Amino acid sequence: MHFSIQNILFLLVAVAGFGLFAWQVRKIRANILVGRDRDMSGHVNERLWKTLLVAFGQQKMFKRLTPAILHLIVYIGFIVINIEVIEILIDGIFGTHRVLSFLGPLYSLLTGTNEVLGALVVLAVAALWWRRNVKGVRRFTGPEMRAWPRLDANVILYIEVVLMMALFTMNAADLKLHGASLPGAFPVSQFLTGLLPDSPTALHVLERVGWWAHIVGILLFLNYLPSSKHFHIIMAFPNVYFSRLVPQGQFSNVDSITHEVKAMMDPSYQVPAPATEPDGSAAAPTPFGAKDVNDLAWTNLLNAYSCTECGRCTSVCPANITGKLLSPRKIIMDTRDRVEEKYNAPLIFNPNLYGKEAKHDPQEQLDRENHTLLRGYVTPEELWACTTCNACVEACPVNINPLESIVEMRRFLVLEESAAPNSLNVMFSNIENNGAPWAFSPSDRFNWADDLFVAEK
């Protein structure tokens, strides 16, 4: 053990890195909790099983094989290589060198696997970069994928390559310095030693540079996550756990409306007392549906933080395919931008709303009255293009439900603003007056049965 100033420095860096991350996570937790309450407790076994299949097992990724395999390599690489981070942390704090080497053959297996996975990750990341930037996969484009989201997607790939390079620099220099006496197996680095200088001093410096770059890189990456779509590596798990278990066609019933309707049909029905603040005063009435992010359920906001902007939802959306303005991915990205604008922002906050990449008329943005999720970010035209077909819900690899947010905003438009398209208002009044969405007389409802014959066999 060589305890030195380096170890104190490392301890400070590690504490700062994890501390900053914890501070950012607290802000995001607060953002999610501004959403309306929704009871998602219970069904623990069913939820755990689903998390195991969909989040951990990436079940829904395998609907598209090529990206699924590339993603799986990076994902497994991430999990396994992070075991080595435990060693780095211990070595860094206590001044040890490869502390896990007492594991013997197991240590060789671990380091060997890490090296192979590291090389595969570099290849997979190169393929992913090519798909995004050269091949031009259609779902990586679209109005919401300019500016920050586009840069963010590439930054993640670059950081992953830098981290792998640091790992290989550290291992190759260590291997050249210690030769065969170095514990562990290095199937990739053994071919890289020739590229390094022969001077032991230079090798020692290189080994340290690689070591520091790897761990500092990881800490920086960790703190980059809350500003990035890459946050999905953490949020996918709670998001899948808290996703809906009911059939996709089942929409929520609004309880406050149930009370009103029951009271209308049965005058003796007792409507529950309105909610009160802790001090006993009446709570502000909550609107029907959603105008802004805090009118959505907390699970809808959790969705926004789990989105990795892959665009599978948008690429299967019938409205989007046929050129309508609606993009389910944009609804989810807008939700995250808006909650961070209104409440807590992470370290980097660069919403797509402003600047030359703006999606909306600048005059509209300045209109503070309407600067909410609905209208400020999401236009009624987008919402009315939805066929509620659930293709986006089915497509999402981490069980995000854009449809719920769309319907909540439609509810606000209809119930609070009476702002439905005119043809839908006609349909509503037909149902009210005729009990059918078309203007037919209820007395004609049974005419279909006239002169009906069946062949006798």
Next chain:
Amino acid sequence: MAELTAKRQVSVPMMADLAARGETPEILFWVGCAGAFDDRYKRVTRAFVRILEHVGVNYAVLGMEESCTGDPAKRAGNEFLFQMQAMQNITTLNGYGIKKVVTACPHCFNTIKNEYPALGGEYEVIHHSTFLQQLINEGKVKAEGGESFKGRRITFHDSCYLGRANNIYEAPRAVLEVLDADLLEMKRCKTNGLCCGAGGAQMWKEPEPGKKDINVERAEEALATLDGDADVLLNLQGVESTAPVLPAGSNRGGSVIAVACPFCMTMMADGVKNKERESDVQVFDLAELIASAEGLNA
């Protein structure tokens, strides 16, 4: 026809009449607004009743006591109107002590099955595709003695509210199996099925501005599948197809797009018309196909 088939007039049993006699039917056939008013879908309602009469199921309908389930209002965001409709229907159904509901409309099916229970309406709800599958499995319907579909091409269009919304993919296909036809799957089928464009209350409004109507995109896919036209299929991503209206040397008359939903029926039929293919491709509901294969039309 060489010999005259005997036929009898059907007097559709009304729930109110049964209740007056103190009887309860085995199933309540929920007709739905499209089934009652839409001229095209009335033929599906009649075909389904012929099947019910043929197999001798003890059934009844609500007739004029039926009202919209509230589905279009709910999908459009009008929760208040939905719950008004729901409570009214639940009062009617519970008043008659209904236990089992069968409907030919996936929207009615989804709403009654999934959204009525929380408002006090709990029934066993079955879509007619599942019901027909049961009749076939029990040997009560054999698809014999009527029109032959042998060798004809049929492709099934999945309805969102049957498929993704309620995971019913196999029942309609099992029903089509007995026709002994040439069943073809569209590329976007089952969980990946493309909406016809009518869901979410789109049926009652003009589509938003875009480059194409959804039902045309879907009709093109269905037609290209029936034609075996790989080029059109490859290029279908919202791009208007430039394929000739009728492929040269086409001799594929009598191909069928099978549907199981009144709105899909309208949208697919309009799409086929848009492509000027109504002369050789027809859109039929499962119940119509079974009724004519069983020779029940009279």
